[in-house]
Amino acid sequence: MSFRVQICPLFLFLLLLLFVGPTSAAETYLGLGISARLERETESRDTVDAIVPYFFEAGVGEGKWRFMGELLYYNDKTSESFVEIELTHYEMNLLGKYHPWREVSSYLPIFGAGIGFIQENVETRIGGEVDRVEGDVEPVFIGSVGFLSTFSESNPIGFGLDIRALYSESFDPEVEFDIGGRINFIF
């Protein structure tokens, strides 16, 4: 990774600052979610398998716009002929979402786009030896379409569903899909 990724954390920090302390008109919310990420099975490219990441999100909403940061995690353990591998996946995503028909109905689609950063670690156990390797940070680009129930201070719990396409050079193929559900709380 080059210079651009070196300065990436700085920009992330600045971006997070923008989320801190929104004005009174904006809604600040927290969310919890679970999703199913579709990946090709190792045995066969022609079949897909679902991995289940959990995530936590924090965001601000203003009118038709929503901006959120997400922390996503999953863990995938495999064992075959006494080769044991544990993959730990961390992902931080920043998304902007636009809800063009919010006034009509909250059940009409909301569109989103964003960028994320994936970091994966691998722990391999073979023949009594253990090897832990930290993966490099890989950027991921996200496009999403979904539904989000309206929530406000008077109606502080909301639900959402998102279908996402994720693009990263580290994926095989480079696009993966993810279907996630979330519950949001205004505070």
Next chain:
Amino acid sequence: MKREFRFIIIGILATIVACSPSEKQEKERFRLFWPNSKGDYGFKDIKVHGLKNKNEVRGNHLRVYVNPRVEGDKVIGDRPSAKFVRSKKGVNVPADALSHQMVAAFAHVNRLKKLSSKWLSKKITSPNFILFHKNFSGGDGRKSRNNAHFVSSLDSMVLVPQTKKSKIPTALNAGVIAHEFFHSIFAETIGKLHEEYEKISGFIVWPKENLDSTESDTLVEEYIETEIDDEVLDQIKPDPRDFDPNDLEIRKMNSLMLSSMNEGFADIWGWIYSGDTNYFEKSFPHQSTQRQIKIANRGLIGHGSHLHLVRNFQLRELKTSWYTSGNRYANLVFSVADLYQKGKLLIDDESTKSWKETQVFVASWILETLKDISKEAAIHAQMGKMELFSDGALLYSLLAKLNEEKASESLCKILVGGETFFLNDFPSELDEQCSSVARRVSRRPGRGS
């Protein structure tokens, strides 16, 4: 308000630019559980050559399939999808248990092709497939476990699940992979002879199934059960040379000798590739005693010992005798190679040899032996009669390698200190050179020069 949102948008855009992917790095190194030159395993960053597509674990002449179907001689399966995490050093770390084994087996087979081609001065392209198969069986309905196979009709190495814990899983064991790999060299060298022999003379050298699935239990068991029963065994004459040339027994003996050589030499290939004499034990501790290649010289195959094996072993265990009698060949090759490396092979030559020279010496010796047997068989075929193959070929090809130099006393001790060979086919030159070494068994003259 609005202003703040503008900031957020600008912030997101700047972050996207700052964090967008940069140029692709070289991705050819893999983190694998890999042996060093002494056969000790550890995690290392290994360059894997010939990998055209790492996720499909595919090269030009090598593909990996998981649980494929087999239709006739064809392997039909989906392309796999191996997963990797790229480390900070740019190394591909297999992200699941199967991916690790697929890449490691690919890396070993590809290396074996390269090295074997170098050792034998001949391009080796087989096998073309590595199959990870949980339902593989020799045809008896029992699923194979804790084993590895080579199926020449499919041009495939077959790796089956391990259920017994061992130090090194089979798919990662360099020596075991090299053992199976050798069967493809054997099948190519001897398999061609088989077809030729069949074509010219109409004789069957040995049951085709035996060759096609060298380690297929059922096929062998069926063959033995239907064709060698106790009654037949009792009729086996003491000296194989007295067999009727058209006798079925000759086919059986040839089959047994070739299968033994196939297994013995394969065990040697495992050693010259891995540099490890104990590789077998690392994956199969429960059956390693008969497979030691580094043991004090215990003499060559005794006169008629194959017959003893046939008699003494339970019929069902006859296959085991391939390994047991094959192990004698392995011991011989190992002991001679050891002398070669120490510079003690010839009377006048005392220069030690490098490991690379030793590998070439051993590999070319084995290939010459196989070629010698092929030639012998081709002559039989031309004459239209069938005779026993001679494992004396192993000594004739060694003699050719000595380049008319005199064998050292240590070599003589190995060659004649034990019992005689299967066919008493001992090169007369060696007989003369080794006249000072006492012989235990009198033998007939060999083929001469």
